[in-house]
Amino acid sequence: MSKPEAESISSSVGDDQQEHSLNVITNTAATTQPSSSESTAGKASSSQLSISEITDGLTNKLNDILMEVNKTDKDLTRVFDGIERKLSSFTINKHSLLHTVSGSPITFLKISAMSHPVFSKLSSRLLNTSKMSKLFVTPLELASNKEEIQEQPKKVKKRAKSKKSELEVIGNSKYNSLNTYLDYAKAGKVSTDSTVFQGNLYELSFLEFLRTHFDLSRIIHQGGKDDKGIDIRANWNLTNLKPVGTSKSAKKESKVFETVNAVKRVKPLVLKKDLTKSLNVKLYVQCKCWEKSRVDARMVREINGTFFNGDNERLRANSQNNVSLVSNTGVSDKKVKIGGAKLNSQSFLMVVAPTGFTRQGLIDFDRSLLPLIFVKFSKNRLLDGVGKNGVYELKNYEIGRLESVYCNPMAQALMKGLDWVNFIREISLDQGSDYNHTTQ
Template identity: 25%
Template sequence: MIHRLLSRRYYSSTQLVGDVGQYLKQCRINEVNTNSTVFRGTLYEFHVKHLLETKLQAKNMVRCGGAYDNGIDIIGQWDLTPFYKESLKINSIEQKISSSSLLNYTAGSSAKRPISLSDDIQLVVQCKNTKKRLGAAEVRQLSGTLEYHKFNKKKTFMLMVSPHPLTAQGISQLNKSTYPMINLVVSPLKNKIDHYDYASWEGGNLSSVYFNLAATKRLSGFRMDHQLLSLTN
């Protein structure tokens, strides 16, 4: 389903590049200007993709950014099973689970159409490698992207990734959305040695995570606040 969607809407010249290492190798061969905003933005997107795969259990992720990405930079799936299993191990006061929680729609629940925590959750990612904090206007634009593509609100999480936290107005706008949206703050990438060598880049750390109200309700019972805190630097 994801790849059929990509073939119709999200074609990119770097779509066949699987990871950040391959992208940098391609850039070295083509002598790409590493000081350009296009290079820096694309590198940031590939790094975010790697971060999501290695730390947040994302899978089947495809970078589809470019001139015709329709507001989507990365798309794939989110395997929530490991987070759910870990939440069962956390000793704490029993939480009241929201009626909107995904746990009410999994196999074994009373849901007529059960949702698989490992295969049915879609991740839609937009990266904004900017030097300033994002505000309400950028969040409204993101909401428009979700409406345009008509994603299933119950099964889709939108990640807005940026080097700096949202402004107060941006957070307020994020909480007005009926779509589950999450802001990840991933610090800027820096390199003074070899721009074509991924290992020589520094930064790019996950420093904070903010869930809007819809995402908080959808993930109620997963103890994501506790688990993701351990991933931040």
């Protein structure tokens, strides 16, 4: 074999070996690459599975929480609706709640708020509802007023057992009370829908209220065509209205003359020398059994006209600080007459109606120099389901109740130093009605 041939053979062999080694390397890389990609895919699939498991777990927990919240909300709504239904079935107020049994709504709210934090939402919902804001007291008010109210139960019970309602009423010989009037109306077949029947029933129901809660004597019912604007008159003893404050500073502060419109010095009744005489006043009552009408400016003018007996006269304090009528010349020539009786600082005029004031009516009511007291007293209501034969029986009526009391500036000035507000509050507690006393 020649040398060139041997070289060519060796080169070809070398090329074959290089090609073979390259193929081996290529095949090795090819076989290695898929295995690495498969492991990467396996790792990715395993990581995706763990995230989905976590997501499913969180979703299940959130669903459980939402179901529990939804259930709690339904429970709260059911409880709230139940309380609202119960409250709508009877009348309740801020003060009578303090005297209810342990199962009262406010006690329920207090216990629930303590036992379960979720009920605090219910409490705030109830207390913030405009319909019920007047019906509930907060725990702070309950705690602050509990001792004050509990100090007065004996006084309230004594007033409830009083025999004032047995006082004889001077008036119509045919009737002088609700029972006797209903008997009279039944015998005379008076229509219960007539204004005469409704007016007399309203007057007599308020008369019963006065006899029960006010310290009155010589009560005269003179309602009718010739009543001269006065339905009820009586002597009113104010000695059971305790003076406000017991300290020397409080007494000294109360000994201040009041200025009311044209009267510069109005002397409160408690500052009179003879309290026994000054605290026994005349009370004149005018009742208006209205359906929709309210005390307006015309009504106030009628009151002033009825009591003044003159258009050019006005009130001014005399040397004894009694309210009297004087003419424009400053010379006292007439006394105010109320149904034939003279008016001075020891006479109060009470206007009673189931409605309120108009805006101008209230302004004129305050401007009046007569000591005026407005009482909002509800009308009597025939109970549902009562037949024709039962309309003349008192048991079938829901008798009118005290709703609010308002004194004009002159009446407030004369009563300064007397605990008039608590007096009305006690009356409200006795009858269980809504209490609302307004002062300027």
